[in-house]
Amino acid sequence: xxxxxRSLANLTxxxxxxxxxxxxxxxxxxxxxxxxxMGLVAKTGLNLQPT
Numbered sequence: 674x675x676x677x678x679r680s681l682a683n684l685t686x687x688x689x690x691x692x693x694x695x696x697x698x699x700x701x702x703x704x705x706x707x708x709x710x711m712g713l714v715a716k717t718g719l720n721l722q723p724t
Contacts, residue, residue, distance in 0.1 A: 703709055714721065
């Protein structure tokens with residue numbers, strides 16, 4: 674999520690619809706970046722191993 678925040682930080686959008694569209698586009702790209710997802714999981718400290 675930090676990468677998403679960084680990518681949006683320097684952008685200026687004219688209205689909420691433009692910002693919403695941009696956020697949706699960036700979120701759709703996340704599954705194609707496994708390092709981003711693994712980093713998010715690691716940051717939570719959760720143990721995702723089956724018991």
